Amino acid sequence: MQTTTLQIAWRNFGRNTKRTALAILAIAVGQFALLAADGLMRGYADNIRLAITGPMIGHVQVHAAEWRQERAIDLVIEDTERIVGQIQADPSVMSAAARIYAPALFAPEQDAFVAMVVGLQCEIESHEWGLLSGMSEPLEKGKVLIGYRLARKTGAKVGQEIAVVGQAADGSLANDLYVIQDIIKCPADIVNQSGVVMSLDDAQQLLYMPNAAHEIVVRTNQSGQAKQLSERLRQMEGLNGAEVLPWQELVPELVVLLDMSDWVGYFVVVIVCIAALAGIANTLIMSTFERMHEFGMLLALGSRPRRIVRMIVYEAILTGLLGVAGGTLLGYVFVWVTSSTGIDMASWGGSGGEVADMAYKGLNLPLHIYPRLEISDTLLGLAAIMATSLVGSVWPAWIAGRLEPMEAMRA
């Protein structure tokens, strides 16, 4: 008996193509919208996470104990080369770069300005997530890059020979001459503000700290695993006594930002969900009610009300499944299409593409959103829509089942 109901249900499908199509379409659109919203929200949150674990902070950082509080030049990580090598041996490590930070006086002429020497491993840092990403020419020995704000403040020009004077790690007066190779705009605002960037080797020479560094920034290809990675690195024998921290502990205030945008994302998805479900429910209820006289005929012909309800339920399930399948397909196509180039928020904003990367608290948020989906999104959509479809169909069906055939036919 069940089979026949199912067959009838299936046949009903084919019979009223337009109505069925409309219902399926409504559901598909709903699921697609849900997935699109999910994808976009995830992409946006990803961006924030990327910005935080961006060039300046990375996923895990290594310092000599107490360096972060004291910022003393001589609180260094010794034997940097070997340690960086050791860190890179960990399978989940994508890159490890050593850095030197030292306050210094920067003197284009005789007058000196307060600045900060930043020693970087230029090779590594000019990759996508480094501080020097996008730099076309390598930084030559004896040359420096000046943060654009510092350059503006001091009138420094490319090609100028400048003196850098500071305190070396051994307490003596560190001093040397450098030529300005370029004026840069760095993802990290502090560098723009007061940074004099030189190669790590040059910085080690200037500050008499051979094979030493103040900070090692580690990036992993499994961004969710930062805490575990920092645990593993802490156990490494070369890093005994050093401070190894994942980004969540380095910038707790930015973690709050992340949490909040997660919540806003959920909120948006919920609203989209409600809108979609409302539309689907509306459609299905309407559709079922419109078929009242059809049910009336069936009743008149001797069908049991229960069978009618069952038929409607099967139809609802079929409609739901087909619609969800279609919508999911569309959703994944959308994500796949946009995942290569990303959605360019800059051009949407209509400012002519000159838009600078957004800086929030010294970080830069990239302006391309790459939507991303997880299986749970589809499953949630499926569950919600199925539930709605059933409710949307069953209620009117139940009413239909209780009708007198004549009444139903007249409806």
Place this chain on the structure above:
Amino acid sequence: MMFSVSSKYAMRSLLRHGRRTILSVVGIGVGCGLCLFMIAFVRGENKMMLRAAAESGAGHFRVVPAKWNETRENDLRLIDWQEARKLVASMDEVEVVTPHARKEVLLGFGTRVVGVEMVGVDPNTEQVSNRLVRNVVEGHYLDGEKGITVIGRTIATRLRVEVDDELMVTAAGADGEMACAMLRIVGIVETGSRDLDATICQVNVQDVEQITHLRGVGDLTALVKNPKKLKLIVKSLSEKLGADYSVVTWEQLMPELASGVKVDETWTRLTVSIIMIVVFLGIASAQLTAVLERRKEFAVLSAVGMKGSRLVQIMVYEGLVLGLAGAVMGLAVGATSAYWVATKGIDFTNMYGTEDMSVSNILIDPVFLGDFGWWLVPLAFVLALTATILSSLYPAWYAAKTDPAAALRVEH
């Protein structure tokens, strides 16, 4: 005459199929209400973003010396700043205007030293325009007293000082010599960000004048009541002030923040679009479904002699009425929820899993307030009517084309 026939038929049709009508109106109303709510929320969020950006120190616009645009030097001073300030304050659109005089200094206490940019302010108006200094956790904010300062928590920690301790300030004076003074700490500020706390050192304008021997202030920062009118305000002010002054907007001052706000706006526009499309399609599909079932009805009318165009009219009328009713309901739902969000707001406070609230409440408001206003009304009607009328057109056209005989065939 025929006109009213269409409308009469439309009305009667709607009333006869009460359930269908109600379902339609509810569907339109809910969808419309959701859209209104979402738009109100998003507009509110945009406003808040903009406000947060303006209140973190840049203001909506700044009056600076004309030369500042080239060199961006902090030492440049405005001539006759009090007159300029009065002029700006006299504009209705301006909410508050406050002066700043900046100087890079070293603060010293005992054997410890910290470098910072000291800012001379007017205590009466500074906290209104700058949210970063509103959270004074110890002591109190500046008052008219001379020789006092308010510093950020990080500076206090690095110098190992507290309220009432006296700091020594050294700077390069106007003559290139060392200028120094004593400042007593009256308040310690926490912004929630350790980095920002290291940048806060505020004093009275007169103290900066005294230390640096540079008279006057470097800029006047102002907040406006309606940011949408910013360009006009700036233009008119530039004309009034003359060539010695330059008026810059916050977008010119902080282009990164400006693009951030734009991104946020774009983002919210995107999400609202998604919702509107979903709602629109939901309404349309429901309407279409209803209409599809009426093929027979149309066929009968057609057979009885009703012209296609009249049928279309009927459809349009029905759509109109449904749309109006739906808009009203949408307003009822949407406006109430928008009002609630605009006054009570959505409190994200409890959702901060890890951190204590004081961490970011200065920079980002944890309570989202929506926008609320008369704009809700026209928007509701436009949304509802567009959705219903457009979704009536296809079936109407389709119905008009249907061959009555074909439609009346038993097969359904």
Place this chain on the structure above:
Amino acid sequence: MKVRIIDTMVVILCMATAVLGAPTDANDANNVPIADANKVLSKLDTGFIKDGKLDLDAVIEYVEDMYRSKSSISQMTLIVTKPRQTREVAMKVWTRGKEKALIVIESPAREKGTATLKVKKNMWNYLPRIKRTIRIPPSMMLASWMGSDFTNDDLVREASYREDYTYKLIGWSKDPNGWLVSFNAKPDVVGLWKRWELVVSANGRIPLVARYYDRKNRLSRTMRWSEVREFDGRQLPAKMEMVPEDKKGQKTDLVYEEIDFDVDVPESTFSLSRLERKR
């Protein structure tokens, strides 16, 4: 004669009774009331006695000008001790009056030729390796000099104890033994120290200890003088040791190896061009 001895004995007896007032806190344990200090008056150089009492003004004036002269050339060693390392620098110093000083590093080899020039309140550094002169920004006055516990301001400030501080004799210090003088910053003076204390040797000639108290009246740093020797006819402490209070394992020693007072030091020594040309 007879009367004198009796007078003195009476005075001493009175002092004895006065002294029986117990010390109320740690500071007082170091101090003996002024009156009783007169017991040691005898140890004072006669130049510092006025009206049978300690002539504080004279003592302070002497101590202030101890190392000064119209001009001088000296050889000094700066030793900076930090928890993780120690650094020793040998310097030659030319001075003229209070306003001008030229300090040139002679060793270690890496820093040889680095010079600091002070004229009034201005400071420059000459860096021989890059052959450049940098002017120390006025705002950097509170920064440390040469990485030591002395600030640029310490070097540049024409220490005018008498102008910026009111001083008075507190009493007799037990540890170390000497006259305890307290200097309190005058109300409108701009400076890091709310007060500081100086202990001068019994004969009034040698400063022993200076304790600097920050604006919160906490002991912030302590300077000790020691190793008194003869330098070109003057008895002076060769070693000055500066110890900051809350930086563990850190101190700075400044040691005079040789001083020649009132030698010929031409004005031209203290010029930037001379600085650059010479090296």
